[in-house]
Amino acid sequence: MEKKYLLAKMTWPEVEEILKETDIALVPIGAIEQHGPALPVDNDAHIATEFTLRVAESVWSKQKVVVTPTIAFGYSPHHMQFKGTITLSESTLANMIVDVCKSLEHHGFKKIIIINGHGGNSTAISNALHEMNGIVSAKIFSVDWWTIATDKIKEVATRPAFHACDMETSVAWYLDQRVLDDKRVDEPGRSIIPGFVEPDMLAPPPRASTAFMMKDISESGVVGYSTKATKEKGKQIADVVLERLEEFILKVAEV
Numbered sequence: 470m471e472k473k474y475l476l477a478k479m480t481w482p483e484v485e486e487i488l489k490e491t492d493i494a495l496v497p498i499g500a501i502e503q504h505g506p507a508l509p510v511d512n513d514a515h516i517a518t519e520f521t522l523r524v525a526e527s528v529w530s531k532q533k534v535v536v537t538p539t540i541a542f543g544y545s546p547h548h549m550q551f552k553g554t555i556t557l558s559e560s561t562l563a564n565m566i567v568d569v570c571k572s573l574e575h576h577g578f579k580k581i582i583i584i585n586g587h588g589g590n591s592t593a594i595s596n597a598l599h600e601m602n603g604i605v606s607a608k609i610f611s612v613d614w615w616t617i618a619t620d621k622i623k624e625v626a627t628r629p630a631f632h633a634c635d636m637e638t639s640v641a642w643y644l645d646q647r648v649l650d651d652k653r654v655d656e657p658g659r660s661i662i663p664g665f666v667e668p669d670m671l672a673p674p675p676r677a678s679t680a681f682m683m684k685d686i687s688e689s690g691v692v693g694y695s696t697k698a699t700k701e702k703g704k705q706i707a708d709v710v711l712e713r714l715e716e717f718i719l720k721v722a723e724v
């Protein structure tokens with residue numbers, strides 16, 4: 470498959486050329502952090518990259534886009550008790566996002582969509598967006614892949630949906646991640662403050678939050694039931710994510 474939208478594989482005259490046809494850049498952002506014994510540490514970067522490449526492919530005939538290299542490192546200090554995790558400080562990550570967006574804007578990209586694969590990045594992304602607001606003329610958006618498909622996740626995934634769980638393993642598997650099938654584990658994770666601070670992104674209200682280290686709530690690094698994961702569930706969730714990402718890109722294109 471020829472990936473015509475990869476900025477890193479273009480020469481500068483090719484970038485100049487494609488800017489005559491599109492001003493939309495997609496920026497995948499992930500993390501390098503432990504995902505239990507069955508998934509590699511690049512999981513969030515892998516998922517963000519795959520969703521971005523696949524939506525670029527599907528939307529291309531309707532709307533051309535450019536895909537930048539993935540910002541692979543993210544904000545993961547709470548996973549540092551597990552080997553292989555590499556974290557940026559939050560300010561480094563926010564600054565990196567600002568610098569990437571400013572560079573893209575400098576060349577003429579007017580719409581930038583960050584496609585995020587890691588919940589821990591959300592605050593840094595939000596801070597970066599606020600910092601650029603009113604300073605950078607490009608319109609910049611951010612999408613967490615799980616947030617645009619929460620309804621589907623609720624329907625198909627075993628709770629808790631939190632980390633290296635049924636939902637995440639299913640999606641990763643469908644997106645051609647390396648999954649060590651026989652190393653999958655079920656560990657629901659320990660509640661932090663019952664009813665208020667639960668390791669479950671689908672937990673109902675009342676909700677409160679706190680900072681915690683993953684090892685304090687899970688021995689394996691998994692919070693969820695990864696043995697329940699299937700490629701079929703992953704496809705069901707991924708199809709919704711990709712459909713809505715495409716819809717969003719087309720709406721942004723009209724702005």
Ligand SMILES: [Zn+2]
Nearest residue numbers: 512513633637
């Ligand atoms: Zn993850």
